[in-house]
Amino acid sequence: MPDLALRGLSVVTGGRTLVRDVDLDVAAGERVLLTGPSGAGKSTVLRALAGLLEDHLEATGDVRLDGRAPVPGQIGLLVQDPLDAVVAEAAGRDTAFGPENSGLDRVRTWQLVARAHAAARYSAGRDREVVTLSGGERQRLALAGTLAADPAVLLLDEPTSMLDAPTAAAVRAAVLDAARGRSLVVVDHDLAGWGAHVDRVVVLGRDGRVAADGPADRVLVPGSATEGLWLPGVPDPQPLPVPAGLLAPQWRVDGDLLQGEGMGLVRRRRGLRPRPPATVLRAVDVTVRAGRVTPVTGDSGAGKSSLLAVLAGLARPTSGRLLAAAGLAADGRREPHRWRSRDLAARTGWVPQFPEHTFLAHTVREEAAATAAVLGRDTDRAGRLLELLGLADRAEVNPFQLSGGEQRRLALAGALAAGPAVVLADEPTVGQDRGTWAVVAGLLQAAARDGAGVVLSSHDSRLLDAIGGDGGVHLEAGTLREVAA
Numbered sequence: 001m002p003d004l005a006l007r008g009l010s011v012v013t014g015g016r017t018l019v020r021d022v023d024l025d026v027a028a029g030e031r032v033l034l035t036g037p038s039g040a041g042k043s044t045v046l047r048a049l050a051g052l053l054e055d056h057l058e059a060t061g062d063v064r065l066d067g068r069a070p071v072p073g074q075i076g077l078l079v080q081d082p083l084d085a086v087v088a089e090a091a092g093r094d095t096a097f098g099p100e101n102s103g104l105d106r107v108r109t110w111q112l113v114a115r116a117h118a119a120a121r122y123s124a125g126r127d128r129e130v131v132t133l134s135g136g137e138r139q140r141l142a143l144a145g146t147l148a149a150d151p152a153v154l155l156l157d158e159p160t161s162m163l164d165a166p167t168a169a170a171v172r173a174a175v176l177d178a179a180r181g182r183s184l185v186v187v188d189h190d191l192a193g194w195g196a197h198v199d200r201v202v203v204l205g206r207d208g209r210v211a212a213d214g215p216a217d218r219v220l221v222p223g224s225a226t227e228g229l230w231l232p233g234v235p236d237p238q239p240l241p242v243p244a245g246l247l248a249p250q251w252r253v254d255g256d257l258l259q260g261e262g263m264g265l266v267r268r269r270r271g272l273r274p275r276p277p278a279t280v281l282r283a284v285d286v287t288v289r290a291g292r293v294t295p296v297t298g299d300s301g302a303g304k305s306s307l308l309a310v311l312a313g314l315a316r317p318t319s320g321r322l323l324a325a326a327g328l329a330a331d332g333r334r335e336p337h338r339w340r341s342r343d344l345a346a347r348t349g350w351v352p353q354f355p356e357h358t359f360l361a362h363t364v365r366e367e368a369a370a371t372a373a374v375l376g377r378d379t380d381r382a383g384r385l386l387e388l389l390g391l392a393d394r395a396e397v398n399p400f401q402l403s404g405g406e407q408r409r410l411a412l413a414g415a416l417a418a419g420p421a422v423v424l425a426d427e428p429t430v431g432q433d434r435g436t437w438a439v440v441a442g443l444l445q446a447a448a449r450d451g452a453g454v455v456l457s458s459h460d461s462r463l464l465d466a467i468g469g470d471g472g473v474h475l476e477a478g479t480l481r482e483v484a485a
Contacts, residue, residue, distance in 0.1 A: 003028050004049065004075075004153055004183055009061035011044050011053065011208075013401060018044045019208040022061070024185075026153070031176075031184045033194045033216070036204035037228045037433040038405035039390075042187040043080050045204070046155045049185065050077035056401075065153070073102060076151030080158050080187075080404040080431070082135070082142035083354060091133070091141055092126025098149030116148035119174045121167060124301065132267055132278055135162045135353040135427065136300025140171060147178050154179055156186040158404070160193070161430045162353070164299045164459045168193065189433060192232040195220055203229070228433040236462050237434045240442030246384065247443065248450040249290075250377060250419035251347055253327035257422055257453040258288040258311055258336070262320030265306055265478075280306045283320065284480045286473050288422060288453040293444070295468040296457040298475035304457040305353055307475065308424045311455055312350045313337045328421060345371050349415030349452075351425040355407045356400060364402070364410055365395040372418040382417035388439055389413055405431030412440060416447060423447050423454045429463050441466050 004026040011018040019041035026032050034042050047053050049063055051070065065074055076098075079085055088094040095116055099109040113126065122140040124133060133141065139162050146154065159175060160168035168190075175186070176197050188194055195201065195216040203225055205211035212225040220231055265281035280303045288294055288311065296304045309315040310322060313336030323334045330343035339347075349371075352358060361367040368391075369382035386392045389409040394402060399410055412428055425444060429437050445467040448454045458464060474481050 003066055004185075005064045005067075006045070006049060007062045007064075009045065009048050010059070011041070011048065012058045013056060014397065016397065017208055018057070019048075019204070022204070022208070022210055024049075024202065024210075026183045026185060029181060029183060030200065031179060031198040032186070033191070033198040033201045034185055034187045034204070035189065035191060035201065035229060036211070037206055038409075038431060038436045039403045040204040040206055041208045041403075042204055043157050043403060046077060046157050046185065046187055047079075049153075050075050050155055052077060073098075073149060074151055075153045075155060076146040076149050078143055078146045078154075078156045078159055080161075081354060081356070082138040085142040085145060086130050086138075089129060089131075090126065091122070091124065091128045091130055094130055094141060095126070095145045095148050098145060102149070112148045112150070113144075116144040119147050119178050120144035121170050121174055132280075134301040134303075134305060136164070136167065139163065140167075140300075143171065143175070151182070153183045154185070156184070156188075158188055158431060159186065160188070160190065162300070162427060162459070165461070167300050168459075172197070189230050189431065191216075191220055191230050195232060228435045230434060236466075237438040239445045239466050240388070240438045242388070242442050242446035244446075245450060246381065247416055247447040247452065248419060249421040249452050251328065251421045252451060253325050253421055254290050254451075255325065256287055257290055257325050257328060258286075258322060260284060260286040260311070260317070260320065260322040263307075263310060263317040263322060264319035265303075265310060265315060266318045280478050281310070281317075281475075282479045284473070284475070284478075286311070288455055290421070290453050291448055291451050292471070293448045293454045293456055293467055295464050295472035296455060296475065297459075297464070297472060298481075300459075301477075302475040303478035304475060305426050306478070307473070308350075308426050308455060308457055311336070311422070312348055312424050313339055313344045314350070342375070345418065346375055347420060348422045348424060349418065349420035351408070351411045351415045351423075351428050353426040355411030358411055358414065359399045359407075362398060363396050364391055364399055367399045367410055368413040368417055371414060375418055377418055379417065381419070382413060385413040385417055385443070388443065390436060390439070403431070405433075405436060408432070409436060409440065412443065416443060421452055423452050425454065426457045427459070428456070429458065429460045437462070 203212040316337040369379035
């Protein structure tokens with residue numbers, strides 16, 4: 001089993017340094033946790049190790065595997081956004097990509113696919129269309145694709161960030177089992193979950209340099225090198241106080257904003273090879289009230305993102321109905337799916353699970369203000385939100401060059417800047433350190449305080465405990481199992 005060595009990695013883009021003078025040695029079979037605050041350059045280091053840095057980056061440094069340049073197939077990378085890893089329409093074909101490119105025969109390929117699906121706890125089926133999977137299911141599928149290629153070195157970027165706690169624990173155990181005999185470098189903010197299972201912890205500082213490197217019990221302690229990290233045993237942060245009125249809705253309506261009754265959603269895929277329809281929601285009731293936070297909970301794949309899409313007017317319920325308050329009606333229409341895009345934008349702010357799906361502008365500054373500008377509303381709020389979210393110094397950066405955590409914060413800024421009456425946030429705290437988490441939590445809490453109806457889908461128990469309100473919807477396999485009063 002070869003040793004992995006990284007020497008003198010520095011990466012610059014547009015005059016901004018992402019990582020600086022990073023050296024990293026990973027012995028054969030060693031398990032390393034790479035962590036640090038949001039935007040410190042963790043994903044950049046993994047991509048450099050895999051030889052997959054984007055062309056627009058100016059990079060210096062050298063990667064060696066057992067003293068030689070790595071050859072394709074020796075290093076496997078699970079990227080932060082599972083959609084970036086999709087290469088095929090069906091889940092099984094997607095996982096088979098690596099073994100097939102290694103020249104393995106059909107029988108052996110599908111044996112590896114089955115083994116990888118089991119190891120990654122992916123259970124949605126190999127014939128399932130990837131586009132119909134939830135974020136957590138896609139994350140497990142992407143992990144399966146990495147494992148199926150059977151690399152000597154595993155590089156995993158936030159492999160459990162979109163999973164519920166039991167599934168995350170199961171996937172973590174599967175990763176550790178699959179990593180036996182391999183070198184493993186995992187990027188994650190879950191220090192408690194990984195710390196006990198790795199040989200070393202490497203911390204990147206906010207300046208992109210290595211701030212600490214050593215055994216977990218010596219590194220994961222309070223200090224300047226670990227400021228902002230989710231250290232085990234340290235009390236959770238509190239949501240950041242936000243000035244009153246900053247997030248007041250431009251379209252103010254009191255009471256119930258949205259009322260859903262018996263809502264179902266069946267997804268149908270038409271084309272040359274139509275697939276059987278998939279029922280993702282069944283008879284769901286939900287009420288979104290002004291000034292309240294409505295949490296939506298459930299295991300990965302339960303239908304939470306689909307429910308938010310219906311509430312956002314982006315999907316039409318195939319049974320039941322969703323009505324907005326009369327004060328939110330657009331041209332007399334109360335069904336959100338019948339509203340024009342401009343009407344939707346004026347009333348709702350959507351923070352999707354994959355935030356880059358909403359990006360339209362060339363710079364962070366323009367992106368944060370885009371919806372407000374189109375609606376003819378004041379864009380000053382966008383600048384204040386960028387300051388609060390720690391993105392002001394990224395204002396002229398292309399949104400697609402941000403880290404995953406930064407992209408989520410930008411999507412939140414853009415959604416809130418226009419003053420929506422309804423805020424729909426899907427896993428908004430994924431990839432956040434303690435400091436940025438506190439800001440995200442504070443803004444969502446403040447949006448409800450200022451009069452918006454906030455719907456929050458999340459596996460983050462800290463967030464739900466801090467701002468989850470006193471009611472909510474719990475889904476199991478698309479079916480409403482619990483409505484807390």
